[in-house]
Amino acid sequence: MFFKLLKDALKVKNVRHQILFTIFIIFVFRVGTHVTVPGINAESLKQLSDLPFLNMLNLVSGNAMNNFSIFSMGVSPYITASIIVQLLQMDIYPKFVEWGKQGEVGRRKLNQATRYITLVLAFVQSIGITASFNTLSSISLVKTPNISTYLLIGSILTAGSIIVTWLGEQITDKGFGNGVSMIIFSGIIASIPKMFSTIYEDFFVNVRTGDLTRSYIIVALLIVVGLAIVFFTTFVQQAEYQIPIQYTKLVQGAPTSSYLPLKVNPAGVIPVIFASSITTIPSTIFPFFSKVTWLSHLQGLLSYNTPSGMITYAILIILFSFFYTFVQVNPEKTAEYLQKNGSYIPSVRPGRETEKYMSSLLKRLATIGAVFLAFISLAPIAAQQFMHLTSSIALGGTSLLILISTGIEGMKQLEGYLLKRQYVGFMNLED
Numbered sequence: 539m540f541f542k543l544l545k546d547a548l549k550v551k552n553v554r555h556q557i558l559f560t561i562f563i564i565f566v567f568r569v570g571t572h573v574t575v576p577g578i579n580a581e582s583l584k585q586l587s588d589l590p591f592l593n594m595l596n597l598v599s600g601n602a603m604n605n606f607s608i609f610s611m612g613v614s615p616y617i618t619a620s621i622i623v624q625l626l627q628m629d630i631y632p633k634f635v636e637w638g639k640q641g642e643v644g645r646r647k648l649n650q651a652t653r654y655i656t657l658v659l660a661f662v663q664s665i666g667i668t669a670s671f672n673t674l675s676s677i678s679l680v681k682t683p684n685i686s687t688y689l690l691i692g693s694i695l696t697a698g699s700i701i702v703t704w705l706g707e708q709i710t711d712k713g714f715g716n717g718v719s720m721i722i723f724s725g726i727i728a729s730i731p732k733m734f735s736t737i738y739e740d741f742f743v744n745v746r747t748g749d750l751t752r753s754y755i756i757v758a759l760l761i762v763v764g765l766a767i768v769f770f771t772t773f774v775q776q777a778e779y780q781i782p783i784q785y786t787k788l789v790q791g792a793p794t795s796s797y798l799p800l801k802v803n804p805a806g807v808i809p810v811i812f813a814s815s816i817t818t819i820p821s822t823i824f825p826f827f828s829k830v831t832w833l834s835h836l837q838g839l840l841s842y843n844t845p846s847g848m849i850t851y852a853i854l855i856i857l858f859s860f861f862y863t864f865v866q867v868n869p870e871k872t873a874e875y876l877q878k879n880g881s882y883i884p885s886v887r888p889g890r891e892t893e894k895y896m897s898s899l900l901k902r903l904a905t906i907g908a909v910f911l912a913f914i915s916l917a918p919i920a921a922q923q924f925m926h927l928t929s930s931i932a933l934g935g936t937s938l939l940i941l942i943s944t945g946i947e948g949m950k951q952l953e954g955y956l957l958k959r960q961y962v963g964f965m966n967l968e969d
Contacts, residue, residue: 553955564724585675599611622655715944729937775946777803783798798876810914860908873896
């Protein structure tokens with residue numbers, strides 16, 4: 539289906555240019571991921587390959603952290619800054635609330651504020667991460683650790699993060715798909731061959747010991763379960779709940795009814811990223827306080843390898859799912875928007891009653907989305923424990939969600955291009 543859409547879309551000149559432009563930007567990004575920051579011994583990161591926080595950074599940096607490249611921070615500071623700006627618009631910071639109501643002009647101001655926050659976060663995070671990894675590794679990450687070196691490395695990583703963010707914006711404006719998603723997507727795709735190589739090596743140990751039948755059974759089970767999870771994830775990510783809408787102010791020829799679509803998983807992948815960040819950061823901080831006994835116990839409780847850590851991870855995903863669902867869809871603003879546009883939900887009064895109805899519905903959808911995200915995130919971890927894999931599975935829950943979401947978005951965009959092409963005679967589009 540996807541390849542047929544791609545083949546048809548490539549016949550349109552503008553689409554070809556957009557896809558080729560996107561490929562070029564991703565190529566530039568992938569080249570940058572192999573340029574190591576000066577003064578860094580990237581080999582020392584191999585000792586930290588099992589550190590959850592490092593794997594999380596690899597995900598949001600498009601797999602650039604493996605080489606501690608100039609693009610190591612990736613779009614992580616930008617994602618964090620975007621979330622902060624969204625939260626500040628929820629009647630927290632009056633200026634941002636005002637900008638959020640100013641349309642295109644306000645959107646530009648919010649984007650500019652997001653860039654400034656990204657700049658600060660990138661600089662602080664880059665120095666903190668460099669210092670943490672240098673302490674955790676027995677082989678020094680920084681060859682000459684001093685204040686000036688850390689400031690220089692922080693400046694380089696900050697500049698790299700800004701460049702990656704800019705590359706993502708260029709893809710969004712002139713290329714194909716969402717820029718941030720495509721940057722992360724490319725890194726996940728690049729890590730898949732290593733994942734299969736790791737799994738093969740893990741099962742090859744069983745083959746050498748003569749347990750060939752067990753290896754075949756586990757590999758077959760892994761393929762079947764993997765395909766089932768991909769199918770289930772794709773189904774849920776595309777599923778939506780349609781709220782019927784009636785109109786009171788009619789325009790000549792306008793429809794009298796429509797619907798308001800809400801995704802079954804309104805929060806998307808953000809709750810998983812939040813939960814992963816919270817559970818993995820302590821594993822980076824606690825080694826600095828190894829002599830404090832209760833902190834060591836707390837680290838064990840938060841570890842993915844323990845039942846308590848998996849339960850904690852699931853609870854955090856559920857909490858963030860409810861929180862971010864109401865960030866994405868504000869019941870009060872939705873009810874106000876419907877009332878201003880002369881529309882209403884059948885059997886529900888406009889205003890306060892509509893707001894209550896939307897809140898109740900969002901709670902039910904958030905419950906479904908939270909359970910779904912917790913299952914998808916914990917399934918790869920459980921599989922790793924059950925199959926005794928020596929390293930984490932690259933195609934984990936967060937990676938899988940990003941891959942499928944980006945793929946679905948790409949298919950919809952291609953369908954949109956083809957739909958435009960059908961009306962070429964009316965819109966005067968060039969083929």
